Amino acid sequence: MTQGLTGRDLQEAARKLKLSQRDISKATGLSVRTINRVFNSDGHLDARQSTLDTIAKVVGLGPAARLHSPDPLLVIDLPPEKLYRARMALPDLYAMLEIASVTRRKSDVVEQMAKINAKRTTSVSLRDNDLYFDWIGDGIRWAGNHVRGARVLDLADPAVARAAAERYWKALIANDPVFQYVRTPLGLEFVALTVPTDDGPERGLVTITSLGRPQF
Incomplete structure (x- = not known):
């Protein structure tokens, strides 16, 4: 309460x-x-x-712990093609999907997304077979935790860290955009689009998020 x-x-x-x-x-x-x-x-x-x-x-001041187990982190994969129908409701995600259809160079994608919505854009690098944040918008919930340069799995919230890492690896392995709806145990809802980038041996990803539950 x-x-x-x-x-x-x-x-x-x-x-x-x-x-x-x-x-x-x-x-x-x-x-x-x-x-x-x-x-x-x-x-x-x-x-x-x-x-x-x-x-x-x-805002992280939710009801005190109850006797039953906390709500689980919910992650649902959505077809990226859904963004064509939701381009008015999710313009930033649609824009990145369009950018990724033209270029997969990380620096180009980040530069263009920074002009569209720098606050909710994240860039991740694959180094030594692990994932690291190399740029993160200041509108991301955990951006204040000095995570630039940190391993993705070292985020303070282990559930969010695991969900992000799984989304990133899925995009890297499939070499395709990954579009997901996420609901955290605190009730925060958002959608995320992650695009794998092609920078030779320095592969990585760019992600854009939007708060709220999508309507298609």
Whole structure:
């Protein structure tokens, strides 16, 4: 339960995770107006408990551990072709799919995606048969953990690290884009498109993410 939390607590937790009110709106399905009202509440939070719990889960202040097992990390593979139907709803992912159809050179893909949405773009290198972050947008939830240059599997959240590593290896092995829907144990929902890049012996990947549940 979120009893005892204030709007300032929730707002500060969101700030630390670099989540804007719009990000939280997309992840929870709540309106920006509702989130803004909760964040700016002075003292007692004037909102339904379910609304407060939903926001708190996304910003990492979710309900205390329950007696039953925590929700699992959910990862669902989606056909990349779905992005052609969702190009208006997911323009950044669609743009990278189009870029990847023209070039797979990592520096070119990263450069073009940085112009489109640098905050949610990640670049990963394959070195010594392992995966390392070499560039990460500051809008990524764990970007503040000094992960540039770190192994993907060394992320603080082991469930997210494993899901990311599996997506990256799948793209590398198949040499094809991988499009996935992810729901974390905290209830954060997002979609990710990962494209393998061809840089000779220095192979790698570029990923773009978008918060919220996709609608096709």
